[in-house]
Amino acid sequence: MRMRTIIWTSVALFIAGPAMADEEPRFCPTRPSIGGSSCTTEPGQVHVEYSFLDWQRDDQADQRNDRIVTADLLTRVGIGKNTELQLGWTGFGHDRTRDKTSGAIDTVNGTGDVTFAVRQHLAGEEGKPFSTGIQAFVTAPTGRNPVGAGTWTTGVIIPVQYDLTEKVAVSFTGEADAAANESGDGRHLAYSGIAGLRYKLTDNISTFAELSLERDDDPEKHETFALAAISTAWRPIKTLQFDVSAVAGLNRASPDIRLVTGGAVLF
Structure with missing residues (x-):
């Protein structure tokens, strides 16, 4: 009886082995979407998202601003079945502002801020x-x-997603921030909503279309930003992604254009 149990257990493990090996890892980059996600990294795994190049232009009546960010990193670590910790850091940023009246140019180079986050x-x-x-x-x-x-x-960010079919999903991300004042001293309320549509072209390629509306109540100037974004992500293997996105301003207060290239990898 004991030998029969051992034999049947061995057969079951042999049959289940390939299925377990073929089980896909939970790899769910937030990028290239400009919205949020509720998907978390599995416990014990490390997920890194990065930007190769992030360029934004804001052309106003009195000045033109160009900002280039590179080595923008986000590390996500699973610490529970549905919980992850995040650490983000902007490695290098270049900000160039040209006054259209005087022609004076102001340039700032440096690293960015560090962000700590918990996703549930x-x-x-x-x-x-x-x-x-x-x-x-x-x-x-x-x-x-x-x-x-x-x-x-x-x-705080609250993302919601609903899959209409295996290929099509709709989403909405709400966010409320105690954002930094333009002066660099103090904080104010900023809040936004992002509506998105995702379509899987193939098992390895997905495209996203999104609309964003943000209200920023900075003490110096209250503004509303309206943006439209389109992006595409390609996964050559199950744990690696490359992506590209373009964001356009829809009103005068918003930056004119933003182009981003980057990707993600799961360890």
């Missing part, structure tokens, strides 16, 4: 259409203004 997946399972979560973050002013914010900031 609240609802949604594999095969279920609905998912949501919450993410809280705080940013330490380690960088030089204007590459960095200049003071401590904090906020």
Whole structure:
């Protein structure tokens, strides 16, 4: 009887082995979406997201501003079944502002701020259409203004997603921040909503279309920003992603254009 049990157990393990080996890892980069995500990294795994190049131009009536960011890193570590810790850091930023009247140019180079975050997946399972979560973050002013914010900031992000089909999903991300004042001293309320549509072209290629509306109540100037974004992500293997995105301003207050290239990898 004991020998029969051992034999049947061995057969079961042999049959289950290939299925376990073929099980895909939980690899869910937030990028290239400009919204949030409720998906967390599995316990014991490390997930890194990065930007090769992030360029933004803001052309206003009196000045033109160009900002280039590179080595923008986000490390995500799973610490529980539905919980992860995040550490983000901007390695280098170049900010160039040209006054259109005088022609004077002001240039600032330096590192950016460090962001600490906790993401908790609240609802949604594999095969279920609905998912949501919450993410809280705080940013330490380690960088030089204007590459960095200049003071401590904090906020909360709540993403919601619903899969209409295997290929199509809709999402909404709400965010409320105690954002840094433009002066670099003190904080104010900023809040935003991002609506998105994701479509899987193939098993390895996905595209995203998003609209964002943000209200910023800075004491010096209250503004509303409206943006449209389109992006594409390609996964040559199950644990590696390359992506590109373009963001366009839809009103006068918003930056004119932003182009980003980067990717993600799961260890």
